[in-house]
Amino acid sequence: MSGAKSLESRIVHLGVGRDTKTGAISFPIYPSATYRHPGVGESTGFDYTRSGNPTRQILEEGLATLEGGSRGLAFASGMAALTTLFLHFSSGDHVIVSEDLYGGTYRLLEQIFAKLGISASYVDTSDHAAVTAAITPQSCALLLETPGNPLLGVSDIAALAAICRQHKLLFCVDNTFLTPVLQRPLDLGADVVIHSGTKYLGGHNDLCSGVLVAKDNALGERLYFLQNATGGVLPPQDCWLLIRSLKTLTLRMERHCQNALQIARWLQRQPQVTAVYYPGLESHPGHALSKQQCSGFGGMLSFRVSSPELACQVLKKIELISFAESLGGVESLLTLPAVQTHGDIPEAERERRGICTSLLRFSVGIENVDDLIADLKQALN
Secondary structure (H helix, E strand, O other), X not given: OOOOOOHHHHHHOOOOOOOOOOOOOOXXXXXOOEOOOOOOOXXXXXXXXXXXXXXXXXXXXXXXXXXXXOEEEEXXXXXXXXXXXXXXXXXXXXXXXXXXXXXXXXXXHHHOHHXXXXXXXXXXXXXXXXXXXXXXXXXXXXXXXXXXXXXXXXXXXHHHXXXXXXXXOEEEEEOOOOHHHHEOOOOOOXXXXXXXXXXXXXXXOOOOOEEEEEOOHHHHHHHHHHHHHHOOEOOHHHHHHHHHHHOOHHHHHHHHHHHHHHHHHHHHOOOOEEEEEOOXXXXXXXXXXXXXXXXXXXXXXXEEEOOHHHXXXXXXXXXXOEEOOOOOOOOOEEEOOOOOOOOOOOHHHHHHHOOOOOEEEEEOOOOOHHHHHHHHHHHHO
């Protein structure tokens, strides 16, 4: 990617020119699990595919470049990436986490890592005083999701980075919703970026993957050690599929953003809808901050309807839009977070956070926006 200056061109040329033997534009898949050694104590740079694979190397180097980091790592799922990150911590450590977060992250912390002695506090990360108040002598990291999931809360990455530097906390930002096309956490002071690559990076609802990108080399090497030791790597065929998908990321994100904003504005005018959560709306409390730290508002929104019964009706009646979990694909998906993506959070805590059975989360795809609105209209009515 040496001749590509813009992010758009660097994404398109991911892997181009790297297969010097054949000149293949599409970098090949190397399915080999093991590699011959030239001699004792000698290596081609590849020994065993868990430790390194040529196709995965192209992907991981490209991910690091796109996020502006020193080391990228590709995993078999987003949860495998998060698990590897949490293994960087030790028993007795304390992490501060956004309360507006994916339910699977809550489950991982509360049902697995809590048993290993790692505790977590969940705070409104848009409230800097609350973040600071949550810091204890055992605190080692802040894990931020912005925009949040599912209520799309927006937090100030640069301001939180300053708090982390002051208190010597590792600053980890989940960039799944916006991708490096729209938001650059490492440039704003983060130490690690996390992705569920299943979502916008893959973008076609056909690939499960996770990503970590470390800002500095020492942390990258530590995370690579954990990746290699625990083994949750992304297989070469899926690495190739993710490379291919990334090449259209810029175009897809543009359409996701356009559709989501138009639909959010339409939803605001519907009498059956009592609230719409989308940072692109001027009424959203994080709108001004989003304009400052992002180059777009993304394709995710949530909206609350007048009753749980109406929410169930909408999910039953949609035709073009699919009632399904996950997000970030070219096909539009609608889900009920309280039952699905956030079902592992205790009911009282869900209700306190506003994740009730009248709240729907919409992953807006790249279909014709008029068709999507027509489908919502008939389902609401």
